[in-house]
Amino acid sequence: MPIxxxxxxxxDRQARPMHETYESRLALIRAYDKAGFSTFHLTEHHFTPLGxxxxxxxxxxxxxxxxxxxxxxxxxxxxxxxxxxxxxxEICMLDHLTKGRLDIGxxxxxxxxxxxxxxxxxxxxxxxxxxxxxxxxxxLTQPLVDYRGTYFKYFNVPIELRxxxxxxxxxxxxxxxxxxxxxxxxxxxxxxxxxxxxxARVLADRFKDxxxxxxxxxxxxxxxxxxxxxIYVAETDAEAEARGMVGFKGWYEKFGYLWSKFDPRPxxxxxxxxxxxxxxxxxxxxxxKAEIEQxxxxxxxxYFVARFAYGDLxxxxxxxxxxxxxxxxxxxxxK
Numbered sequence: 001m002p003i004x005x006x007x008x009x010x011x012d013r014q015a016r017p018m019h020e021t022y023e024s025r026l027a028l029i030r031a032y033d034k035a036g037f038s039t040f041h042l043t044e045h046h047f048t049p050l051g052x053x054x055x056x057x058x059x060x061x062x063x064x065x066x067x068x069x070x071x072x073x074x075x076x077x078x079x080x081x082x083x084x085x086x087x088x089x090e091i092c093m094l095d096h097l098t099k100g101r102l103d104i105g106x107x108x109x110x111x112x113x114x115x116x117x118x119x120x121x122x123x124x125x126x127x128x129x130x131x132x133x134x135x136x137x138x139x140l141t142q143p144l145v146d147y148r149g150t151y152f153k154y155f156n157v158p159i160e161l162r163x164x165x166x167x168x169x170x171x172x173x174x175x176x177x178x179x180x181x182x183x184x185x186x187x188x189x190x191x192x193x194x195x196x197x198x199x200a201r202v203l204a205d206r207f208k209d210x211x212x213x214x215x216x217x218x219x220x221x222x223x224x225x226x227x228x229x230x231i232y233v234a235e236t237d238a239e240a241e242a243r244g245m246v247g248f249k250g251w252y253e254k255f256g257y258l259w260s261k262f263d264p265r266p267x268x269x270x271x272x273x274x275x276x277x278x279x280x281x282x283x284x285x286x287x288x289k290a291e292i293e294q295x296x297x298x299x300x301x302x303y304f305v306a307r308f309a310y311g312d313l314x315x316x317x318x319x320x321x322x323x324x325x326x327x328x329x330x331x332x333x334x335k
Contacts, residue, residue, distance in 0.1 A: 003296060003333040006039040006305040007032050008075065008192075008228050011059070012254045013049035014312050021052060024315040026063060028308065031319065033067040035326040036334075039103065041075040041172075041192070041228075041305060046114045050254040057090050064098040072098060073172050075192060076107035079132040080125045081118050084152060087132075088139035091169065092161035100164040103190070105172035106133055113258040127151070140168040170223075178206040185210030190224040192305055196277045197298040200227050204300050226303030227295065230310060232282045233324040243317060244282035245271065250311030285328035292329070304333075 014021050029040055042060060045051030053059045056074040064072060072094075077087065095102045108129035109115050112122035120128065131149040138145045145157040163169055173184040173191050176199070184191050185207040193200045204225050211222060230251075232244030252269055260267035274280060281291045292304060306325065309318040 004038045004224060004303045005036075005330060005333070006041060006073075006226065006303065007037050008041040008043070008305045008307050009309055010043045010045065010050055010251070010254075011052040012251055012310060013052055018052060022059075024318075025059075025309060026066060027315070028318060028322065029063045029070070030066055031322055033070040035322070036330070037070055039071040039073050039305075041073050041105070043075055044078050045111070046081075047117050048111075048114065048254065048257045050257060057094050060102070061094055061097055064094065064101065069101075071101045071103055073103035073170075073190075074105045075172060075174050076105040078109040078114075079106045079136065080108050080115060080120050080128040082132065084132040084135035085139055085145065085154065085157060088136045088159075089161050091136070091140065092163045095164040095169055098164075100169075102165075103170045103172055104136075104168070105174065106136070107174060111258060113262055124151075137168065176203065178202055181207040182210035185212075185223075186214040188215055188220070188223060190226075190303075192224075192226040192228055192303070193299075193301075194228050194279065196279060197227075197295050200299040200301070208300075222302070224303040225301045226305050227299055227301050228305035228307065229278075229292075229295070230280050230282075231288065231306040231308055231321065231325060232313075233285055233288050233321045233329065234282075235284065235324075237283045237287055240282040240284065240287075240321075243313070244280065247311035247313040247317075248274070248280055254311075285324050288325065289329045289332055292333070 009025060011025060032040055042053055042056045043051060044053065044056050046054050056077060060072045091104060108125040115122045115125055128151050131151050135145060135147055135152050138147065139159050140163055143159055145154045145159060147154045171189040173189045175181055175184065176195055181191060181203045191207050193203050195203065207225055230248050232240045232247065234240035234243065249269060256267045278295060281288050296304065308322045
């Protein structure tokens, strides 16, 4: 079965000036576009070295002007931190700037510490998210927003902007909760999981159950159901394992920065455990191809999202890994 490939990036801080990291990532996005990746995903994080893209739409606006085909889907816009009417307006702007290459990924925010810095109670975040998403969708599809919620209230706000894609850009969701996965299926959203294969299989099955119950009889194509993995491809397995793990360890330290600062439970790096998880695929092209084939079979997904830039991998290392992947791995899944 042909598989679509995407790319994800946290834009984590590197040991170089920030503008150099931005320049490197934009150059890589041009390469993703030319190589035929379907979608570029960007995360949103705040007050942590994990993310240099606290405003994903700003970075994606820049990326849109140097690419031609690749789509853009933030995973996710933390809707609890936005005024939803302003967010809807910015989504419309970028949808037109990309001429319809924008997707919408929205969520409540995974880090209670990041939310707290904005004075948002993480216990209230699910309810704020639900209201915010309702307002965003109203603003994208209706001429007036008249809404009375607990967190948002709007009184007959006239909506001037409309998205390029009607009635609205495609939707994405990221979750590790089976019930949330089933809900996303019923909403006809695309979905991505970071989890190891056994857990990802449960999530994918629940998503498909929800989607089939709501949309299976309507003739719609099933949305993208994906997993995301850190990738490093080199000429030999040994070289790939060594450099890939160095890059991942640096990324993981940034991933745990706020958790280790505030959570009383120890946050440590267990290399053996990370290798066993299956979320790291480092090796020669033949090994990487075989591992991806196995994980697609085990999880039942139809979309694979790779991460080529992370930690302090140099631009040249990420580009070389990407080149080997696109020349010697991707074609096997696109016949």
